[in-house]
Amino acid sequence: MKLGIDIGGTNTDGVLIKNEEVLASTKLSTEADSLAATILKVCRELISSKKTNQISQVNLSTTLTTNQIAQENFPPVGLLIIPGPGLNPDWYHYSPATEVLSGSIDHRGREVAPLNLNEVKAALKKFTQEEISRVAICAKFSPRNPKHEIKIKKLIKDEFPEFDLLTLGHQLSGKLNFPRRTATTYLNTAVLETQQQFIAAIKEGLADLGIQAPVQVLKADGGTMSLTESLQAPIESINSGPAASIMGVLATSDLKGTTLALDIGGTTTDISLFIDEKPLFKPQGVEINNYKTLVRGLYNESLACGGDSLVQIVDQQLQIAPQRRGNAAAYGGVDPTPTDALVVLGLDQQGQLAAAKNSLEPLAKQLGLTVKKVALKIVELFCTKIEEKVTEILNKLNNQPVYTINELLSISKIKPNSLVGIGGPAAALIPTLAKKLKLDYLIPNYSPIVNAIGAALARSTKKCTLYADTAQGYYQLPELGITEKIEQLDLATAKKILQESLAEQLPNSKTEIEITSAQSFNMVRGFNTIGQIIEATAQIKPGLTNKLRRGHL
Amino acid sequence: MNIKAEQSLGLIFFPALDWSISPTHPEREERLLYTKDQVLEEGVLDIEGIKEYNPEVASLADINRTHVCIPNAEEIVTKPHLISAGGAIKAAQLVMEKQVDSAFAIIRPPGHHAFRVVPGSRGFCTINNEAIMVEYLRQKYGTELKIAFVDTDAHHADGTQDIYYNDPNVLHISLHQDGRTLFPGTGSVEELGGPGAFGYTLNLPLPPNTTDQGLHYALDNLVLPILDDFQPDLVINAAGQDNHYSDPLTRMRITAQGYAELNSKLNPDLAILQGGYSIESALPYINIGIILAMAGLDHLNIKEPDYQPEIKKQDAIISDKIKARVDSLRTAWKLKEESDIQKEFQCTDYYTTQRSIFYDTDQFRENQQLKIKVCTDCSGLIEIISSIRPDLRSIGQAKVLIIPFEVCSSCRKEAYQKYQQATEDPKFKHVYLQDKEEDQLLVSN
Ligand SMILES: [Zn+2]
Ligand SMILES: [Zn+2]
Numbered sequence: 001m002k003l004g005i006d007i008g009g010t011n012t013d014g015v016l017i018k019n020e021e022v023l024a025s026t027k028l029s030t031e032a033d034s035l036a037a038t039i040l041k042v043c044r045e046l047i048s049s050k051k052t053n054q055i056s057q058v059n060l061s062t063t064l065t066t067n068q069i070a071q072e073n074f075p076p077v078g079l080l081i082i083p084g085p086g087l088n089p090d091w092y093h094y095s096p097a098t099e100v101l102s103g104s105i106d107h108r109g110r111e112v113a114p115l116n117l118n119e120v121k122a123a124l125k126k127f128t129q130e131e132i133s134r135v136a137i138c139a140k141f142s143p144r145n146p147k148h149e150i151k152i153k154k155l156i157k158d159e160f161p162e163f164d165l166l167t168l169g170h171q172l173s174g175k176l177n178f179p180r181r182t183a184t185t186y187l188n189t190a191v192l193e194t195q196q197q198f199i200a201a202i203k204e205g206l207a208d209l210g211i212q213a214p215v216q217v218l219k220a221d222g223g224t225m226s227l228t229e230s231l232q233a234p235i236e237s238i239n240s241g242p243a244a245s246i247m248g249v250l251a252t253s254d255l256k257g258t259t260l261a262l263d264i265g266g267t268t269t270d271i272s273l274f275i276d277e278k279p280l281f282k283p284q285g286v287e288i289n290n291y292k293t294l295v296r297g298l299y300n301e302s303l304a305c306g307g308d309s310l311v312q313i314v315d316q317q318l319q320i321a322p323q324r325r326g327n328a329a330a331y332g333g334v335d336p337t338p339t340d341a342l343v344v345l346g347l348d349q350q351g352q353l354a355a356a357k358n359s360l361e362p363l364a365k366q367l368g369l370t371v372k373k374v375a376l377k378i379v380e381l382f383c384t385k386i387e388e389k390v391t392e393i394l395n396k397l398n399n400q401p402v403y404t405i406n407e408l409l410s411i412s413k414i415k416p417n418s419l420v421g422i423g424g425p426a427a428a429l430i431p432t433l434a435k436k437l438k439l440d441y442l443i444p445n446y447s448p449i450v451n452a453i454g455a456a457l458a459r460s461t462k463k464c465t466l467y468a469d470t471a472q473g474y475y476q477l478p479e480l481g482i483t484e485k486i487e488q489l490d491l492a493t494a495k496k497i498l499q500e501s502l503a504e505q506l507p508n509s510k511t512e513i514e515i516t517s518a519q520s521f522n523m524v525r526g527f528n529t530i531g532q533i534i535e536a537t538a539q540i541k542p543g544l545t546n547k548l549r550r551g552h553l
Numbered sequence: 554m555n556i557k558a559e560q561s562l563g564l565i566f567f568p569a570l571d572w573s574i575s576p577t578h579p580e581r582e583e584r585l586l587y588t589k590d591q592v593l594e595e596g597v598l599d600i601e602g603i604k605e606y607n608p609e610v611a612s613l614a615d616i617n618r619t620h621v622c623i624p625n626a627e628e629i630v631t632k633p634h635l636i637s638a639g640g641a642i643k644a645a646q647l648v649m650e651k652q653v654d655s656a657f658a659i660i661r662p663p664g665h666h667a668f669r670v671v672p673g674s675r676g677f678c679t680i681n682n683e684a685i686m687v688e689y690l691r692q693k694y695g696t697e698l699k700i701a702f703v704d705t706d707a708h709h710a711d712g713t714q715d716i717y718y719n720d721p722n723v724l725h726i727s728l729h730q731d732g733r734t735l736f737p738g739t740g741s742v743e744e745l746g747g748p749g750a751f752g753y754t755l756n757l758p759l760p761p762n763t764t765d766q767g768l769h770y771a772l773d774n775l776v777l778p779i780l781d782d783f784q785p786d787l788v789i790n791a792a793g794q795d796n797h798y799s800d801p802l803t804r805m806r807i808t809a810q811g812y813a814e815l816n817s818k819l820n821p822d823l824a825i826l827q828g829g830y831s832i833e834s835a836l837p838y839i840n841i842g843i844i845l846a847m848a849g850l851d852h853l854n855i856k857e858p859d860y861q862p863e864i865k866k867q868d869a870i871i872s873d874k875i876k877a878r879v880d881s882l883r884t885a886w887k888l889k890e891e892s893d894i895q896k897e898f899q900c901t902d903y904y905t906t907q908r909s910i911f912y913d914t915d916q917f918r919e920n921q922q923l924k925i926k927v928c929t930d931c932s933g934l935i936e937i938i939s940s941i942r943p944d945l946r947s948i949g950q951a952k953v954l955i956i957p958f959e960v961c962s963s964c965r966k967e968a969y970q971k972y973q974q975a976t977e978d979p980k981f982k983h984v985y986l987q988d989k990e991e992d993q994l995l996v997s998n
């Protein structure tokens with residue numbers, strides 16, 4: 001049996017799944033100041049009558065890190081950056097306590113200027129005086145050569161043991177982007193302690209409940225990581241809520257071709273995409289609270305417009321959102337909302353029709369239309385807003401920069417052929433929207449708890465980069481901390497090394513390892529080829545341990 | 554941190570990582586590999602206001618509007634060329650449609666050695682990306698557009714000069730290592746334009762070992778004042794990067810800072826990459842410098858790994874030479890309207906000349922007889938007779954007629970008559986008439 005728990009801002013959902021069946025599900029309000037307590041409460045409800053020793057896996061999707069970053073509720077972090085020449089380093093003082101160190105590594109990972117250890121010590125002493133005990137360390141081109149970051153780590157271990165929490169930039173991502181890597185390193189360090197406390201509370205609570213199953217934490221890429229990993233890189237768990245819901249759609253729907261997925265909530269509509277049953281990734285890393293990071297995440301765009309968004313008239317025009325003033329009138333609120341329009345039109349038969357009608361009345365009067373006409377107009381407008389956003393998204397995705405002639409000439413444009421909708425108003429709204437977008441549609445059966453299902457069934461993911469420079473005689477996999485000497489290397493061997501190294505990381509996974517990019521360049525100096533540069537990336541892609549039994553509305 | 558560009562910049566960054574002229578050629582897959590790494594690692598694409606776009610693929614019509622390919626564009630031009638030219642076109646569209654304040658096309662292969670008539674490839678160039686872009690703009694946004702080129706590649710921009718030599722709406726300024734010391738050899742101060750655009754071609758040969766000092770002297774005292782006077786609608790920097798002190802093919806001593814500062818002062822609407830073959834030590838830094846400068850951002854921290862301040866020092870003899878040439882060009886610019894064209898070109902009706910153009914990539918020599926009508930009503934009909942030697946593909950002799958923009962009716966009439974005559978002349982295996990006004994190329998084989 002698998003336990004999946006998705007902690008949202010308002011509610012926490014939990015499911016207990018055995019093979020293809022949902023055995024139990026629950027929904028509780030989230031206690032913002034104690035997420036661990038909420039989780040344990042959900043666990044208790046779900047397993048009340050079951051034997052805890054049958055639980056084989058517990059997967060958690062939490063907003064812990066996301067919330068902490070959204071609130072900028074950070075303990076002091078000392079940020080050490082080694083930018084070398086380039087963009088103005090003052091632009092990357094993410095922490096109030098940022099020190100810029102000398103030293104530089106070039107694009108091929110060669111040391112151009114050494115680290116000045118006295119300077120590092122002075123910076124660390126300054127942090128100590130400011131009572132800072134956490135350090136984030138990030139150097140430009142550190143995925144090409146992490147030497148300086150590692151040297152500082154060693155210095156801290158040997159001479160400054162009071163800094164007990166630290167993050168090295170190159171371990172978080174092998175991608176090149178110094179500002180993003182610096183932001184990611186800083187944020188990761190800032191959330192480490194909260195994650196530690198959370199994990200400790202969860203472990204203790206689960207032990208009290210007698211649950212001994214391994215616990216995994218959901219990541220932004222729709223995969224999971226172990227608790228140990230989550231203590232190293234808690235930053236990976238940001239945006240795991242939308243990721244859970246995307247994986248839930250995958251678990252509960254038969255997706256064919258290219259699918260547009262909408263999660264229609266109270267105040268927002270989340271838009272994501274699947275191609276051949278695979279969720280699409282964000283082209284760059286996740287952006288959170290104005291921090292651009294290198295955290296890999298599933299593609300998800302939010303539109304500030306949901307079932308409970310306020311409908312009003314501005315300049316003689318109907319307008320939906322961005323405000324929300326409580327529930328829809330049909331569900332106990334006061335002001336008109338898209339949900340009320342759905343109730344008036346009979347598309348939603350659960351809400352109170354009279355209340356919905358009442359709420360639309362003033363709008364109808366002002367516009368000189370019948371209530372039904374106004375309701376139609378609201379639904380139409382809602383659909384138009386979604387359509388516009390979808391067009392904008394597809395435009396952006398279909399014009400992603402590419403760097404080879406082959407890619408430029410073979411770009412296949414993303415064009416959805418079906419629509420899947422989850423969330424409260426989905427059942428009422430999706431058929432109309434699908435008609436407008438000229439797409440087939442489906443609404444999964446389990447939609448109110450689809451996110452918890454996604455969390456429960458998600459499996460581990462991993463990604464890794466290989467960079468080889470045979471002229472300098474080495475290759476490395478920065479995320480895994482591997483550097484090896486090598487005289488010669490061809491692309492096929494490089495791919496094999498990458499696959500094997502990644503497989504070692506998840507010894508129990510039978511999932512295929514996918515090479516996501518691989519290219520080799522001859523280095524020519526004068527008229528001689530002096531070596532190869534090889535760049536390759538691989539992943540264990542997000543997926544499900546198993547699917548649920550089908551059945552659509 | 555959210556850094557915002559002072560001026561929005563469109564970036565067409567297309568390193569064509571899977572394309573080379575040949576495996577060890579300077580134009581090979583590796584050329585912009587390190588630049589790509591630097592661009593990605595510096596995170597410039599995350600700066601608000603700097604937006605990346607893919608190139609378009611130019612059409613053969615775009616090529617035929619600018620060039621006369623012999624025997625035809627299909628046989629000369631390949632997809633990588635069309636993509637490079639399409640990159641320049643995309644950059645120009647972004648600027649003209651006001652989607653960005655300026656645009657920089659980091660594309661390859663370069664274009665500035667490609668002449669109007671194209672029987673093959675030379676100087677790593679086949680078709681002239683920037684000219685194709687300009688002809689597209691004039692066709693789409695108005696023939697009266699005034700364009701200024703500032704070509705800062707170490708090699709003389711002989712191709713672009715050729716295309717605009719007789720075009721008074723296009724000012725072409727080339728700063729380059731003295732042609733007596735470098736390919737292609739041309740670009741002396743005496744080359745000032747044809748009879749229809751005398752004074753609108755300006756060449757400043759810079760002595761070998763010219764540093765940032767000399768380049769900026771020329772910029773401050775020649776380029777900027779003349780642009781001020783000409784008042785172009787668009788300024789284009791043909792941004793060659795082989796003036797760099799580490800470039801293996803040239804002997805100049807410009808730094809990444811020098812390039813960045815140049816773009817800061819020039820503030821071009823469009824920059825189009827040309828040559829530059831110090832792929833590890835120069836290109837990554839120069840390109841970041843240009844990007845920042847064009848976006849109006851601080852670029853003072855950009856430095857090559859081996860940068861030493863002494864590199865900026867310049868020999869007094871070099872400074873004196875540059876000053877003298879700048880003075881003579883300023884005089885030429887001032888006096889251009891007053892000069893007697895018939896006297897200057899020693900002719901009455903037609904200015905004729907012969908020239909020989911070497912195609913280093915394809916290893917043949919083209920002989921051209923060039924004839925420009927001296928016309929008081931327009932810039933004048935252009936006639937070219939072209940043949941190559943050795944002619945391994947049996948292309949034979951070709952005749953090319955060019956009807957310029959804003960042509961007068963008598964030149965137009967003459968062009969069509971001469972085209973007709975030439976098609977009946979067995980001497981010519983191929984006859985072409987490029988009509989800029991009608992935007993068409995007539996071909997008779
Ligand atoms: Zn050049
Ligand atoms: Zn005329």
